[in-house]
Amino acid sequence: MLGAGAAGLAAARDLSHAGLRVTVIEARPRIGGRVLTVHDPRSPVPIELGAEFIHGEAAETLSLAQAAGLAVVELPDTHELARAGRLKPMGDFWGLVDRMNRDLARRVASRGRDFPVSEYLESASVPASRRGLLRDFLQGFYAAHPDRLSAESLAVETVGGDERDEVAGKQFRIANGGDALMKWLRDGLDPDRTEVRLSTVAESVRWKRGAVSVTCRGGDRAPLPAVSARAAVITLPLAVLKAGVVRFDPALPAKQRALARIETGQVFKIVLRFREAFWQGVEFLKERRERSASNGGLGGLTFLHAQGAEVPTWWTSLPVRSPLLTGYVGAVRAEELLAEEPPSRLERTLVALSDILAVPRRELEEQLDASATHDWRADPFARGAYSYIGVGGNDAPRALARPVEGTLFFAGEATSGAEIGTVAGALSSGRRAAREVLRVLK
Numbered sequence: 001m002l003g004a005g006a007a008g009l010a011a012a013r014d015l016s017h018a019g020l021r022v023t024v025i026e027a028r029p030r031i032g033g034r035v036l037t038v039h040d041p042r043s044p045v046p047i048e049l050g051a052e053f054i055h056g057e058a059a060e061t062l063s064l065a066q067a068a069g070l071a072v073v074e075l076p077d078t079h080e081l082a083r084a085g086r087l088k089p090m091g092d093f094w095g096l097v098d099r100m101n102r103d104l105a106r107r108v109a110s111r112g113r114d115f116p117v118s119e120y121l122e123s124a125s126v127p128a129s130r131r132g133l134l135r136d137f138l139q140g141f142y143a144a145h146p147d148r149l150s151a152e153s154l155a156v157e158t159v160g161g162d163e164r165d166e167v168a169g170k171q172f173r174i175a176n177g178g179d180a181l182m183k184w185l186r187d188g189l190d191p192d193r194t195e196v197r198l199s200t201v202a203e204s205v206r207w208k209r210g211a212v213s214v215t216c217r218g219g220d221r222a223p224l225p226a227v228s229a230r231a232a233v234i235t236l237p238l239a240v241l242k243a244g245v246v247r248f249d250p251a252l253p254a255k256q257r258a259l260a261r262i263e264t265g266q267v268f269k270i271v272l273r274f275r276e277a278f279w280q281g282v283e284f285l286k287e288r289r290e291r292s293a294s295n296g297g298l299g300g301l302t303f304l305h306a307q308g309a310e311v312p313t314w315w316t317s318l319p320v321r322s323p324l325l326t327g328y329v330g331a332v333r334a335e336e337l338l339a340e341e342p343p344s345r346l347e348r349t350l351v352a353l354s355d356i357l358a359v360p361r362r363e364l365e366e367q368l369d370a371s372a373t374h375d376w377r378a379d380p381f382a383r384g385a386y387s388y389i390g391v392g393g394n395d396a397p398r399a400l401a402r403p404v405e406g407t408l409f410f411a412g413e414a415t416s417g418a419e420i421g422t423v424a425g426a427l428s429s430g431r432r433a434a435r436e437v438l439r440v441l442k
């Protein structure tokens with residue numbers, strides 16, 4: 001097993017339960033991959049620097065979290081538009097997204113081919129008022145450049161039913177921290193049949209039908225013994241596979257073609273801890289929220305969307321109250337911010353937040369206790385945040401997932417079509433790969 005992220009752990013668990021011997025090779029000194037939870041005694045809630053939300057459709061993650069006995073909280077579905085200190089309810093945010101996906105499905109069907117989502121956004125049928133909002137959503141949620149994002153890949157989400165999935169708009173969070181789910185998966189590995197080798201970087205995979213040998217080095221670059229097995233499950237992140245830093249011998253040209261049609265999304269996510277949650281103050285909200293009927297019963301701030309801002313998406317820790325605010329931006333603006341030095345990223349984040357909430361920057365700085373972020377693009381074992389499907393690439397995750405000669409098996413979020421880019425996709429891909437291995441080896 002290459003990689004001890006969500007996909008690798010889920011696959012290893014099923015394989016070890018089925019009685020196979022499994023060696024998990026993990027480059028980092030920790031498990032979890034792009035689930036990275038920080039437990040800081042000064043923070044009242046866990047800080048998620050990678051994955052955070054369970055999106056409503058992700059039944060598999062919810063049921064695993066339930067089996068693990070974890071506390072899952074549902075987030076208030078309150079989205080507000082923020083501009084220069086004025087807050088306006090967005091209404092049915094997910095309804096807007098759903099409408100876009102349905103329009104895309106119709107257009108893909110009538111054109112008979114895929115096209116970049118940017119063509120749809122620029123078309124006359126999308127009102128200007130919605131264009132910026134949808135562009136921000138696609139860049140934030142999918143970390144996607146709209147001019148590279150496949151229309152067909154979004155359109156398929158609505159295929160199979162006109163009715164919106166009842167839980168589609170819902171979002172959940174594991175109150176214990178996402179790492180608790182990763183730890184539960186690892187603790188479930190049969191110790192007699194499973195070995196997890198941390199700080200072990202795979203360098204090459206030499207294979208022939210029925211035999212694999214993986215050469216490795218340690219975190220200090222010292223060579224480590226090769227791992228041999230009858231089969232290997234590869235759960236390396238898309239961008240690591242694309243970079244070619246793990247060599248396959250013989251090479252895998254069909255996988256190269258699939259990789260070329262899946263895109264790596266970049267994200268800048270930053271968690272700010274303030275001395276107090278001033279944004280939840282009654283006076284603070286009264287001054288900023290429009291007085292209108294639709295504001296009745298909004299409760300505290302949950303999600304803020306500031307169209308065009310350098311860091312346009314913000315959320316609080318509701319339903320748990322805490323002095324944490326998280327800023328999020330994907331794709332183009334994330335790449336611009338990640339090109340800056342870390343102090344400048346924080347500075348620009350505070351400037352954006354100051355504009356959005358109409359709180360002087362000096363005041364924000366005085367209130368700020370600490371900030372935390374992780375640069376996934378610069379991380380050699382991720383090289384990016386998460387994947388999305390490029391134009392014409394709708395079948396590429398399936399092609400990437402396809403086993404090779406009953407010997408190499410592939411899992412990871414990028415191999416999951418409908419749930420690409422998510423923990424849910426990673427988990428279900430790991431379980432799918434385990435079933436494929438068992439069909440061959442058992």
Ligand SMILES: Cc1cc2nc3c(=O)[nH]c(=O)nc-3n(C[C@H](O)[C@H](O)[C@H](O)COP(=O)(O)OP(=O)(O)OC[C@H]3O[C@@H](n4cnc5c(N)ncnc54)[C@H](O)[C@@H]3O)c2cc1C
Nearest residue numbers: 003005006007027033034051052053202412413422423426
């Ligand atoms: C900032 C951010 C926010 C996110 N938010 C969400 C969210 O809210 N909800 C959601 O569902 N998803 C979210 N995601 C996506 C989610 O984190 C991923 O889709 C998921 O965790 C991927 O799991 P995986 O097992 O496919 O890959 P990974 O978790 O990346 O696992 C792959 C493993 O391979 C290891 N590895 C890499 N190279 C080597 C090597 N050479 N040798 C050995 N091991 C190697 C890595 O260290 C890693 O542990 C977010 C991601 C990021 C970065």
